[in-house]
Amino acid sequence: MSFDPLAPGSTVGILGGGQLGRMLALAAARLGMKVHVYEPAPEPPAGQVANKVTRAAWDDADALADFAAGVDVVTYEFENVDLAAIDVLAPLVPVRPGRRALEVAQDRIAEKDFLNAIGLATAPYAAIDGTDTLETALEAIGTPSILKTRRLGYDGKGQVRLDAGSSADAAWLSVGKAPSVLEGFVDFEREISVIAARGGDGSVAAFDPGENEHRDGILHKTTVPARVPAGRAQDAVLLAGKILTELDYVGVIGVELFVTRSGLVVNEIAPRVHNSGHWTEAACLIDQFEQHIRAICGWPLGDGARHSDAEMVNLLGSDAEAAPGLTGARVHLYGKAEARPGRKMGHVTRIRPRGAGG
Amino acid sequence: MSFDPLAPGSTVGILGGGQLGRMLALAAARLGMKVHVYEPAPEPPAGQVANKVTRAAWDDADALADFAAGVDVVTYEFENVDLAAIDVLAPLVPVRPGRRALEVAQDRIAEKDFLNAIGLATAPYAAIDGTDTLETALEAIGTPSILKTRRLGYDGKGQVRLDAGSSADAAWLSVGKAPSVLEGFVDFEREISVIAARGGDGSVAAFDPGENEHRDGILHKTTVPARVPAGRAQDAVLLAGKILTELDYVGVIGVELFVTRSGLVVNEIAPRVHNSGHWTEAACLIDQFEQHIRAICGWPLGDGARHSDAEMVNLLGSDAEAAPGLTGARVHLYGKAEARPGRKMGHVTRIRPRGAGG
Structure with a gap:
């Protein structure tokens, strides 16, 4: 795999307009690149330092296609980009890091499966889809352990800790009965x-x-x-x-x-x-x-x-x-x-x- | 002299949209400031990373007043800002570094007069307004020496070196008969x-x-x-x-x-x-x-x-x-x-x- 370098003056498209997108935009500017930010929310921080901002939804295929037509490469500032948006963009413009990294990182089970498959250690874990699987997993993995939603968790959101005697029912409710993963406690330094x-x-x-x-x-x-x-x-x-x-x-x-x-x-x-x-x-x-x-x-x-x-x-x-x-x-x-x-x-x-x- | 700090989220106005304005804009963004660039030329480099760009002439008093109304402080990226523009802005919004620094830096004679007045050494110099004053100054200052336009010179433009036997007439022509300064040669390490x-x-x-x-x-x-x-x-x-x-x-x-x-x-x-x-x-x-x-x-x-x-x-x-x-x-x-x-x-x-x- 290798590709031709983009010349200075090319346009970098960034999916997401938060602070990471903003700092990417500043770095791109230092390298002489123009920046086009795609973000559904109004007044994104990255928009203040970008050459152009598109405000549109992640499922707006027309807006995505227009965006693709105006940029030379697309990247993203967060891992929860809708894969359907990537599927609109990828045939039109290079998307880097690309779809595979998102698939793995968006789902805690897929991520741990991938890591284990390439020989890397993770916490012990089990997929949870209800109190039954949670109770079984708690027996295997023990406490303390942490129940996390498979998707869309960040900065500690969508997580609950289980200790000896914790209620599986309550934990399952507290993650909103969303598909989850139980992770065993890692005794780390x-x-x-x-x-x-x-x-x-x-x-x-x-x-x-x-x-x-x-x-x-x-x-x-x-x-x-x-x-x-x-x-x-x-x-x-x-x-x-x-x-x-x-x-x-x-x-x-x-x-x-x-x-x-x-x-x-x-x-x-x-x-x-x-x-x-x-x-x-x-x-x-x-x-x-x-x-x-x-x-x-x-x-x-x-x-x-x-x-x-x-x-x-x-x-x-x-x-x-x-x-x-x-x-x-x-x-x-x-x-x-x-x-x-x-x-x-x-x-x-x-x-x-x-x-x-x- | 002291003044209250501007809060993050304030807007910095920059006169001039070249690379120095661009790098100022990037620094302002890192401090959480918004940036508004004022520049007569199309597509200024600083505009690519600014929140807003006004394209208007330096003598457009309405555009300057609008600009002043939208920013919390004004600065400049080049020393040849029209002082008349500063005079429109200064009653409306703080302009820093301010008028005095521009007056001194825009005129090589005023600059050297100022420096000498505060006890700092400069090259020997004389104001030139024609071949007569140039010939007199050459006798006093000698050669090699450099004839420079008083105003608007940069990166070696508007300058000519005079050596023994150089023609005062030719030198005067080569600076476009513009008010100038003859600077004596400084033997520097x-x-x-x-x-x-x-x-x-x-x-x-x-x-x-x-x-x-x-x-x-x-x-x-x-x-x-x-x-x-x-x-x-x-x-x-x-x-x-x-x-x-x-x-x-x-x-x-x-x-x-x-x-x-x-x-x-x-x-x-x-x-x-x-x-x-x-x-x-x-x-x-x-x-x-x-x-x-x-x-x-x-x-x-x-x-x-x-x-x-x-x-x-x-x-x-x-x-x-x-x-x-x-x-x-x-x-x-x-x-x-x-x-x-x-x-x-x-x-x-x-x-x-x-x-x-x-």
């Missing part, structure tokens, strides 16, 4: 993530793994380097590379990993740039956003070497009000009008010389 | 520039001086750090700070300096972000563009410390065709459609660890 990229020529590159801290199911902080031995960090990078190659992927992927005493366990994959990679804009010559644009445009991957250690913290809701005063840090705000509690409004990255401790 | 900023609270910060290499009158390369002793670099920074304070300036300024055996001589000042500061986007946590936006929005200045050594090279005309292949560097392209010879199409920055040599 820490969670890390690898942001990796695969180019149109099949070459693979990865940023150094970061260590993640969540609060209330939402990423709070990523610290780089992660506190893992060099060999384990290399394992993580190789594992991400295997996923990319097996999916015949083009672009950037985020791979969340549990570090356990017996090795790395894949938590989940995101077929897109990833919140835990935002630190790269401050601590690498080429960041995850540019790496993704380079890949989908058929440019060789850039140098993602890390020049500094880094700590990225998300700004949720009213946190962002403090942003102007954060002078010793790199602030990035997403242009969202309404600062609802828990909403990701921006992030802030501090850097320090490599190995200086903190 | 190297040219450096300081990119400095002054906040709304009067605080001053500067990036480390860079060393510039020109080709055919156009900046070719900036290398950081400049090869000057630490004391000389500090002198350069203090000198830039003096200019900022004396102008009661808010924003980023570029100060080009000749390093001579007897000290620093100011070549020229640019009341805006500067080509010789483009390296800051790759080698500093906060770059010159963000620093400018922070200043004009009343935010405290950010940390411009340099984490890496850097070398920035301009991509002129067809140079930019090589951009996709420059993988060990940070490429920045300006989205210009037509790659005329000598036209600034982009730049590329390489970094290496501080003090590693190169």
Whole structure:
């Protein structure tokens, strides 16, 4: 697989106009590309920095076809893109990373099946379609465990934890009786993530793994380097590379990993740039956003070497009000009008010389 | 002097839609600001990444008033903004850095008068308005010397060098008989520039001086750090700070300096972000563009410390065709459609660890 590079001045189409689309648009602009955002919601953050915005529904085949006609490549900023929209676009324009990555990432069962099939460890899991299967699965997997909807969950939404004595009925109700997966508890030392990229020529590159801290199911902080031995960090990078190659992927992927005493366990994959990679804009010559644009445009991957250690913290809701005063840090705000509690409004990255401790 | 900070979501108005306006717009977006570009020419590069573009002439008072009504602060990306446009805008909306800096920077005589008045060295110079004054000035200043138009010169345009035996008549013709200045030759070791900023609270910060290499009158390369002793670099920074304070300036300024055996001589000042500061986007946590936006929005200045050594090279005309292949560097392209010879199409920055040599 290989394809001709797009010339500067080409147009990158982005499905989804949130903050990830916005940061992709900024990176595309730095490479001289124009950007066309497709987003059903009004006033998308990415639209403020894009050359053009189409506001239309995901099932509007005419709007999708018009969009395809005006762009040179299509990518997406979120994994829950309607596959039917991809099926309209794909015959008309290259879609990268492509359909297969979405199929796998949209369904927690398909994702774990895929990962296990290529030899990677996941939490023990079972498909759940009612209280009967849940009770059977609880006997096999035990507690604590987590019931998650198969589709459309993010930032801890659509999840419930089960402990000894928890009611299967209540848990099933709390996920809205939606097709789900029961995941066994993984006894992990820490969670890390690898942001990796695969180019149109099949070459693979990865940023150094970061260590993640969540609060209330939402990423709070990523610290780089992660506190893992060099060999384990290399394992993580190789594992991400295997996923990319097996999916015949083009672009950037985020791979969340549990570090356990017996090795790395894949938590989940995101077929897109990833919140835990935002630190790269401050601590690498080429960041995850540019790496993704380079890949989908058929440019060789850039140098993602890390020049500094880094700590990225998300700004949720009213946190962002403090942003102007954060002078010793790199602030990035997403242009969202309404600062609802828990909403990701921006992030802030501090850097320090490599190995200086903190 | 001090003013309230603009909240994220405010709108920054930029006069001029070239690459500097584009890079200012990208920095403003990172801080959550909206951007409105005012530019008479069609399809300005900055327009591709701005929330809104007004295409109107500099003398269109109605369009200027409408623009002022829609923005929270106005800045400019080039020093030759028509002062009459500033006079329309200034009663309606804050204009930063403001009128005084433009007056000084638009006229080479006014600029040198100002610099000398605050105790800074310049080349010897004389105002020229015909062959008579030119011949008199040549006797006083000698050759080699350079005749430059007082106004509207840039990148070596509107300049002619005079050597022993050069014809005053021919030189006067070659600057179009426009009011000019004769500048004596400065015997310099190297040219450096300081990119400095002054906040709304009067605080001053500067990036480390860079060393510039020109080709055919156009900046070719900036290398950081400049090869000057630490004391000389500090002198350069203090000198830039003096200019900022004396102008009661808010924003980023570029100060080009000749390093001579007897000290620093100011070549020229640019009341805006500067080509010789483009390296800051790759080698500093906060770059010159963000620093400018922070200043004009009343935010405290950010940390411009340099984490890496850097070398920035301009991509002129067809140079930019090589951009996709420059993988060990940070490429920045300006989205210009037509790659005329000598036209600034982009730049590329390489970094290496501080003090590693190169």
